[in-house]
Structure formats: C-alpha cells, structure tokens
Amino acid sequence: MVTEKHFDYIITGGGCAGLSLVYHLMQTPLKNKKILLIEKDVKRHNDRTWCFWEQEKNPFESLVYHRWQQMYFYSHDFAKKLNLSPFTYKMIRGIDFYQHINQQLAAHKNITHLQASVEHIRTMPDGALVKAGGQTYQGDWVFNSIRFAGDEKPSKADQHLLQHFKGWVVKTEQPFFNPEEAVLMDFRVEQHHDCRFVYVLPTDAHTALVEYTIFSEELLSTDAYDVALTNYLEHFLSLRNYHVVHKEFGVIPMTDRPFAAQQSPHIINIGTAGGLTKPSTGYTFLRIQKDTQALVQAMVSQGKPVRSQQKWHKRFDIYDSTLLQVMGRRLYSPEGVFTHLFKNNPEERVLRFLDEATSFWEEVKVAHSVPVSPFMQGMLYAFFRRIF
Numbered sequence: 001m002v003t004e005k006h007f008d009y010i011i012t013g014g015g016c017a018g019l020s021l022v023y024h025l026m027q028t029p030l031k032n033k034k035i036l037l038i039e040k041d042v043k044r045h046n047d048r049t050w051c052f053w054e055q056e057k058n059p060f061e062s063l064v065y066h067r068w069q070q071m072y073f074y075s076h077d078f079a080k081k082l083n084l085s086p087f088t089y090k091m092i093r094g095i096d097f098y099q100h101i102n103q104q105l106a107a108h109k110n111i112t113h114l115q116a117s118v119e120h121i122r123t124m125p126d127g128a129l130v131k132a133g134g135q136t137y138q139g140d141w142v143f144n145s146i147r148f149a150g151d152e153k154p155s156k157a158d159q160h161l162l163q164h165f166k167g168w169v170v171k172t173e174q175p176f177f178n179p180e181e182a183v184l185m186d187f188r189v190e191q192h193h194d195c196r197f198v199y200v201l202p203t204d205a206h207t208a209l210v211e212y213t214i215f216s217e218e219l220l221s222t223d224a225y226d227v228a229l230t231n232y233l234e235h236f237l238s239l240r241n242y243h244v245v246h247k248e249f250g251v252i253p254m255t256d257r258p259f260a261a262q263q264s265p266h267i268i269n270i271g272t273a274g275g276l277t278k279p280s281t282g283y284t285f286l287r288i289q290k291d292t293q294a295l296v297q298a299m300v301s302q303g304k305p306v307r308s309q310q311k312w313h314k315r316f317d318i319y320d321s322t323l324l325q326v327m328g329r330r331l332y333s334p335e336g337v338f339t340h341l342f343k344n345n346p347e348e349r350v351l352r353f354l355d356e357a358t359s360f361w362e363e364v365k366v367a368h369s370v371p372v373s374p375f376m377q378g379m380l381y382a383f384f385r386r387i388f
C-alpha cells in the first residue's frame, strides 16, 4: 500500500555518505523519486575536515578549501620532501559540504529532509521499515549510514584498532606558515609503543590545522591530546604565540572485521557503516564518492543498487589486514613501516598503492620495500583469520 509515509528511497544519516548519495541521485533522472533523508543533527558547525589526494577532479572540486602539491614526511631517522605529482592533496571542510548539498536539497519538493533520530530499521519482503522520531516510514530501498551500538562486534581473530585524533586550527599574529607546503606525517613525537604522528596543514601564512593522530586500541584522556599538541607546536614548530580558533576530535574504526555491505536485500549500508573506511589508513571520503556514484549508476542502468567488485581486487583486503595484524600484534613499529614505504618507493607508488590502484607487479615492489619477516607473519595471520 502506498501511503504518505511510503518512499522510494530512505536514506538514514545525512553525513558524508547520506548526502553524497542524495547528491549523486540528484544528478540523474532518479532525482524525481520520492526520497526521505533522516538526520538527527542540524549540521551548522564544521565537525570535521576531509583530506585526500587525487589526480582527477571530484564532484565537489568547487568546495576544496585548500590544496597542496608539496608535503613532508618525518620519522626519527628519516625525512623526505614528498613530490605528490601527479596527485594533489586537498581539503574539504565538512560544513561547506553539508551546506552545499542541503541547499540543493531544499529545491527538490519530492525530497523530504527530516530532522529526527532513527531508532531502528526493520527488513520487509519488498523493502524496509524505518522508525524515527516516533513515526514509522516505509521504503522500497533503505540506504543506511548509521552505525548502531552493538552492530560492530569484532571476533577474537579480527584486528580492531581505533584511529583517534584531535586537531587544532591555530592562528598566529605574525606570518608563520607556508601555505604551499604541508606535513603529511610527522612520527618524531613519542610513540608510546603504538602509532602516533602529527600532520600540519597550513591554509594561509597565519593559519594551520595541526592534528595529533594515534592508531591504538584505546582512546587517551582529553588532556593527553592537548598536551601532545602543545608539545608539538613548541618543540617541533617552535611556535609559542598562537590562538586555537577551532578544535576537532574524531574516532575512525580500523578493522579487518568485514562490515556488512547489506543488512538485507533492500537495506544497503553506505559510508563507514558499509565498510567504506580503508582499514589501514582511515581514508574514507573519496571511497564514499566512488561507492555512492556507482550505486546510483547501477540504480539507473539496472534498476537496483548492486555493487560489483572483482574478486582479484579483494587482494587489497589482505594487504590491509596484513598491515593491521603487523600493527595490532606489534610485529614491527608502524613508524618503521611508513618510513620504509616512503624511503624505498617513489611517493606516487605509495599513494597509488594506498588508493588500491597499483598493478600486482608494483605491489611486489611495495612488499619488497618493507621488512619481510614481520609482514610474512602478519600475512599468515591475515590468511588464517579469513580461513577459520
């Protein structure tokens, strides 16, 4: 039965993945479908900054806040000025992205933007039911980007690390930064037997985003991030006079536990909830764009949102799992791993490898650039957890 509460598509969560999906739908004839987007927050603040490297232009090129072609890598015994060419490292601010798409949505009467909290999603024979704000909505297809508590239960064999970070946007009175050059990873900070680095992204001579990032099992106390950031600014940048004008904090799962791409035939998981976060790096933004674009293309051409991935491409899951096993089981220091990668490979190969765009022969060269024994062990663990 078609009622007012029936929709062709329901999108739960209006963050990066939900808004990307609706944006890509709006570029096709499917923009005329009856669509419901449910998001609990108003999205008036810049809650995150997305950075990524790419060669081509993405659909949100006009929103790119800053871009860099030169970046630095530092570890305790190695430093390199990275030539990113042919890539550019780009930054998009969450708030610009939310406002851009939400403004476009407002012009579409068939798209309902509901501010409510989704309580649950239930499967039905030809669709799904979504309960939000005390009401129940029926959708032919539901695209879910919400990670519900209890959904993510890693088994013992899975590596489950957290990428947690705190960033400060600092401003200086005097010109201090070079906005043409950024720091991709600085491992010279105390490692505390896990993986810790800082990145510095200057957007003008007075302003930079400085972010302290950790890959580990547990979060730190709130103070610990601030102390680490203060130390870094003082001891590595020799910066004492500055104002912190904005703060961001985030936690991203880094796990080889497979996220369910679908909850049922008509409930498709998207975004981090759909496993789009790259397990070994946490980069997600561009992967979400590719995935939501491909889903929409399949809906246009085949009438349903099917994902196709070549089996051969799945080798990258093994590489991610191997690196997580190496880090999680402390088989080799992550600082050492990244140092070997950047020391022994052209930076372009490293970036394409992390983008899952290398040939098998190039992957052999990447494997050859890191210590063999810990990675063989890590790969064995990765295979065993898959088999058993």
Ligand SMILES: Cc1cc2nc3c(=O)[nH]c(=O)nc-3n(C[C@H](O)[C@H](O)[C@H](O)COP(=O)(O)OP(=O)(O)OC[C@H]3O[C@@H](n4cnc5c(N)ncnc54)[C@H](O)[C@@H]3O)c2cc1C
Pocket: 012, 013, 014, 015, 016, 017, 018, 038, 039, 040, 041, 047, 048, 049, 050, 051, 052, 116, 117, 118, 119, 145, 146, 147, 248, 249, 250, 251, 252, 270, 271, 272, 273, 282, 283, 284, 285, 286, 288
């Ligand atoms: C601070 C931060 C910085 C990041 N930086 C980068 C980066 O530089 N590069 C990169 O590639 N990736 C980055 N990521 C990782 C990833 O790109 C982002 O997390 C991205 O936002 C994931 O998109 P998503 O749609 O899966 O989740 P989200 O963008 O978090 O969207 C989920 C949405 O669901 C809403 N929601 C949650 N529960 C409910 C509910 N019950 N009812 C209704 N709505 C609900 C939330 O409010 C949110 O808007 C970062 C993540 C964070 C947290």
